[in-house]
Each structure stands twice: as structure tokens, then as C-alpha cells.
Amino acid sequence: NFAGAWSFLYFGYTSCPDICPLTLIELEAVKKLLAERMPGTRTEYYLVSVDPARDTPHKLLEYVTYFDPAFHGVTGATQDLKSLAEGTGSVFFVPESQGDDSYLVSHSSNIVLLDPEGRFAAVFTPPHEPKQVAADFERIVAYRGRP
Numbered sequence: 001n002f003a004g005a006w007s008f009l010y011f012g013y014t015s016c017p018d019i020c021p022l023t024l025i026e027l028e029a030v031k032k033l034l035a036e037r038m039p040g041t042r043t044e045y046y047l048v049s050v051d052p053a054r055d056t057p058h059k060l061l062e063y064v065t066y067f068d069p070a071f072h073g074v075t076g077a078t079q080d081l082k083s084l085a086e087g088t089g090s091v092f093f094v095p096e097s098q099g100d101d102s103y104l105v106s107h108s109s110n111i112v113l114l115d116p117e118g119r120f121a122a123v124f125t126p127p128h129e130p131k132q133v134a135a136d137f138e139r140i141v142a143y144r145g146r147p
Contacts, residue, residue, distance in 0.1 A: 005042035006121075006141070007114040011081075011090045013051035013105050014063040014073075020047070023109065024067040029130035030137070031068060037134060041141060042116070048084065049075035050092040051105050088112040089123050113137070115144060 002009075008027060012020035027045050034043055047064050049055035052075040055063075060073025075081065078094070085092055085108075092107035111124040111133065122140055124133050 001118065002044070002046075002114045003116065003118040005044045005116055006137070007044045007046060007118075009046045009048050009088065009112040009114065011048045011050050011085055011092055011107050011110075011112075013049050013107070014047075014055050014059055015051065015101075016105070019109050021067075023111065023128060024064070024071070026128040026130050026133070027071075027111065028068045030128075030133045031070075033130055033134040034137065038138060038141070044072065045070070046072045046074055048081065049073060050081055050085070050107055051094060052076065052078065052081070053094075054101055088114075088120055113140065 008030070010023050010027065012023065024047065031043065031045060034041065045068065047060065049060055055073070055075050060075060064071035064073040090108045090110055090112060092105060094105050095103050109126045111128060112120070113122040113124065115121040121144065122136070124136065
């Protein structure tokens with residue numbers, strides 16, 4: 001349930017060696033910019049883990065709060081994750097287990113924006129320059145209206 005605030009979703013996983021942590025750093029910068037430029041606009045930030053076999057709720061909480069204490073980490077059943085990803089123009093592929101936990105998950109690097117009613121509003125494609133994402137968000141909110 002993403003209703004009640006503008007929600008930024010990033011589909012990734014905690015064992016990702018590069019793009020996921022970088023994107024969360026960029027989202028933390030977006031959050032700071034929006035707090036300055038659009039005070040009073042409710043925003044939430046989510047890492048949607050596409051690796052539920054390794055990303056427990058505890059591990060997700062520990063991981064996302066390293067980037068920002070207010071970030072959320074969520075996951076679910078693989079089919080539910082696929083439905084959410086497909087509904088937002090995102091994709092991922094988890095390889096069959098080879099008997100160890102060292103596998104990499106292929107995933108898109110889009111940031112998805114949901115409006116305060118939980119509806120798909122936009123996709124931010126890489127590169128995720130925080131100032132540009134914040135400026136684009138401001139235009140979207142002006143066009144669609146504030147919560």
C-alpha cells in the first residue's frame with residue numbers, strides 16, 4: 001500500500017555490488033533537495049527487493065536505513081514482485097540457485113514514482129542526477145497537484 005504520499009520505488013537488492021547502493025545515495029540526495037524545495041510535500045522512498053530469498057525484512061531494514069533512517073525496504077513473493085515490477089515498467093531476473101548465495105540479480109535501474117493514490121505516475125531512467133530528478137518531480141507535482 002503506497003497511498004498517502006508520493007512514493008519513489010527502486011527495484012534492487014541488498015547484495016548488489018554497485019548500482020543499487022549508488023541509486024540509494026542518489027535518492028537520499030533527492031530527498032534532501034525536495035525537503036528544501038517543496039516543504040510540506042509528502043514523499044516516501046522504497047527499495048523493493050527482487051531477491052526475497054536473501055533479503056529478509058531485518059536485512060532490508062538494516063540496509064536501507066544505512067542510507068537514510070526514513071527509507072523503507074520491502075519485498076514479497078516472487079510473483080507479487082513480478083506483478084508490481086511489470087505494472088511499473090521495471091524488470092528483473094533472479095537466476096536459478098547454483099548452491100551458494102553469490103549470484104547476481106539482473107534488474108532495471110529505473111526509479112518509479114507513484115502518486116499519493118498509489119497509481120503509477122512516472123519513471124526516472126538513468127542516469128539519476130538528483131537535481132534533475134527533483135526538478136522533474138516538481139513539474140509532475142505541479143501538473144498533477146499536491147496531496
